[in-house]
Amino acid sequence: DVKVTQSSRYLVKRTGEKVFLECVQDMDHENMFWYRQDPGLGLRLIYFSYDVKMKEKGDIPEGYSVSREKKERFSLILESASTNQTSMYLCASSLIPQWNEKLFFGSGTQLSVL
Amino acid sequence: ELKVEQNPLFLSMQEGKNYTIYCNYSTTSDRLYWYRQDPGKSLESLFVLLSNGAVKQEGRLMASLDTKARLSTLHITAAVHDLSATYFCAVDKGNTDKLIFGTGTRLQVFP
Numbered sequence: 001d002v003k004v005t006q007s008s009r010y011l012v013k014r015t016g017e018k019v020f021l022e023c024v025q026d027m028d029h030e031n032m033f034w035y036r037q038d039p040g041l042g043l044r045l046i047y048f049s050y051d052v053k054m055k056e057k058g059d060i061p062e063g064y065s066v067s068r069e070k071k072e073r074f075s076l077i078l079e080s081a082s083t084n085q086t087s088m089y090l091c092a093s094s095l096i097p098q099w100n101e102k103l104f105f106g107s108g109t110q111l112s113v114l
Numbered sequence: 115e116l117k118v119e120q121n122p123l124f125l126s127m128q129e130g131k132n133y134t135i136y137c138n139y140s141t142t143s144d145r146l147y148w149y150r151q152d153p154g155k156s157l158e159s160l161f162v163l164l165s166n167g168a169v170k171q172e173g174r175l176m177a178s179l180d181t182k183a184r185l186s187t188l189h190i191t192a193a194v195h196d197l198s199a200t201y202f203c204a205v206d207k208g209n210t211d212k213l214i215f216g217t218g219t220r221l222q223v224f225p
Contacts, residue, residue: 035215040123042202043157043215058212090156102147102159103204103213 003027004106006091012112019078021109023091030095032074033103034058034066037088049074081113116141118205120216127193127223135219137186137203145206146186147213148177150199157202161188193223 007022025032031050035043035058045058047066055066063085067075074093078085088110092103117140127133137146148160161170163179163186170177174197176189186203200220204213 033212040217042118042217043204045212045214048212059214092157102162103157104159105156107156 004091004093004104006089006106006109008109009107010110010112012114013078013081014114015082017078017081017113019081019111019113021076021078021089021091021111023074023076023106024072025074025093025104026072027093027095027104028071029093029104030071031093032068033092033094034064034074034076035090035092036060037090037108043090046076081111083113085111086113087111116143116205116207116214118203118214118216120201120203120219122219123217125219125221127190127221129194129223129225130192132192133190135188135190135201135203135221137188137205137216139184139186139205139214142181142184143205143207144181146179147204147206148186148188149202149204151202151218152199160201190221193221195223195225197221198223 004025033048034046037043044060049055049068065077088108090108091106094101094103119138146163149157151157161177166181168179174191179186200218202218204215
């Protein structure tokens, strides 16, 4: 089974802190994604990466950056955390170029910014 | 801009009853996905629908896709408590593996 592991289940940070959310997948997937999930808004795509050192902005990239130095690891960075970034963050991966490939999700990181 | 709308947002239904969740999307796409999320857990893939008229069934859940109407349905037959969860549909954005998710339908099944 594909395993997508997010380093923290719960995280509490202060406004202005730099925050790193880590995600590792063990199935050699090319694609990796970061979503945030908020009540009533569903999941919204922040960034995705289709190869090492490659990244593309999703629908809500403002205030975030990403890093993909190795194929298995995709990091989400909040340069200066703000209270409106309090949310559930979900990492996912998938294999390309299989068009029928579904996303495999990690268990999520609930981030609270105080 | 691709938009994905689900309705209803919340569904409370009695065990044994049937119901349908609807997923509408705004631009052409040939790939639609259904996911399930249990409280406090991550998302789990249910169905992948890849062409017009596609129908997939597993247990009490059946999903279908009408690409001309830009509509997918998730039909629940004879609901049981174990089906209580939030269900999301997601549509591929331009066949790029970028998925746009609906807001989710929270389903509660009571005795």
